Amino acid sequence: MRWLVLMLVLGNLALWWLFSGPDDVERDADASGRLPRVSELQTVPPSSAGESDVEAPAPAPDSARSGTGTAIEAPEVAVGDVPGESRQESGPVTEADPALAEIPIPEPKPVQRYCFRLGWFDSEEAALALAGDLSTVAISEPEVEAQEFEQPPLHWVIIPPRSSRDAALELFRDVQRRGVDSYLVTRGEMENAISLGLFESRESAERVLEKRISENLPAVLELFPRNQIRYALAFEAAYSSGSQELDQARANYGHQFELVEINGCEGVATTKKSP
The missing domain is CATH 3.30.70.1070 (Sporulation related repeat)
Structure with a gap:
């Protein structure tokens, strides 16, 4: 009989300890008839790197599931708030298109200054008349040069x-x-x-x-003595090295004049600018 009474006492103690635990949150939830907010929950630190646990809210009472009692407010949890999750940028990731790679622009050929000397003219006036026709070609002011030619007396x-x-x-x-x-x-x-x-x-x-x-x-x-003085016209023009324009000018002047001298002027070649 004493053993039976002792077992009943121990059973009552066990029931009392089971239903009277330290979790105040669960008792408050049962007492108010609503689920606790996420902000009221206490998160447990992750046990290992790369893993995280979020304490889930307690199950809703029967009154909430059946439609009676206080309405449940949905927890607002952002993706970035969950430990262990990494945020990625939106939009598809595409590889660089080789066709869109920067196309190298060829360097313009250097522009060389050429010294022209055309002749011969019987008078200085005739040489100056041609100088007026070279305004679109010459990059310097044309000059008239006189030269004496020795002839048999x-x-x-x-x-x-x-x-x-x-x-x-x-x-x-x-x-x-x-x-x-x-x-x-x-x-x-x-x-x-x-x-x-x-x-x-x-x-x-x-x-x-x-x-x-x-x-x-x-x-x-x-x-x-009958030494003759004849005249030549000297000027400078700019052409790209080896250009067809220079070859064309040399051919045209060769058909018009007895003297055609075209040589590179002294100085450094410059790069032609695009307008």
């Missing part, structure tokens, strides 16, 4: 200079009255002389000389 039948202009004029009028072609030299080394003709052939000059001497005219034979 002429054979000159001449009456040597007189002592004064008056003596020269008196003799000149006498020659003119005889019907001889002549002119009075008024300047240069042969000033106050009387010219009786210029000849390329020495034989022709000697025949005229003999005739004038036979007419009692004091004529002599001299060499008349």
Whole structure:
């Protein structure tokens, strides 16, 4: 009988300990008839790296499941709030398209300055007339260059200079009255002389000389220098090295002029800018 009473006492103690635990949250939930909010729950730290446990709310009472009692508020839990979850950026991840890779732009060919020299012109005025037509080509002001060309001298039948202009004029009028072609030299080394003709052939000059001497005219034979001064036009133009425009310009000028000189100017080549 004593054993039976002892067992009843122990059983009552066990029931009392089972239904009177330290979890105040569960007793409050049972007393109020509602589930606790997520913020009221206590999370248990994860037991190991990479794993996390979130304490779930207690099961709802029968009154909540059956539609009676206080309404249950849905917990607002963000994905980033759950331990162990990693947030990823939205949108598909695509690999780089090789076709969209940056295409290298070729470097422009350097522009070289070329020095042109075109000739020959019989006068400076003729050279300057061409300079006006080169305004769209030349990058410098065209300049006219003079050059002396030595040619074989002429054979000159001449009456040597007189002592004064008056003596020269008196003799000149006498020659003119005889019907001889002549002119009075008024300047240069042969000033106050009387010219009786210029000849390329020495034989022709000697025949005229003999005739004038036979007419009692004091004529002599001299060499008349005839170096010729001719003119060239010099300017600068810019072309890409080895360009077809440069070859075309060289061909065109070659058909127009006796002298065509095209050389690279001294200096460093520059890069042509795109407009």
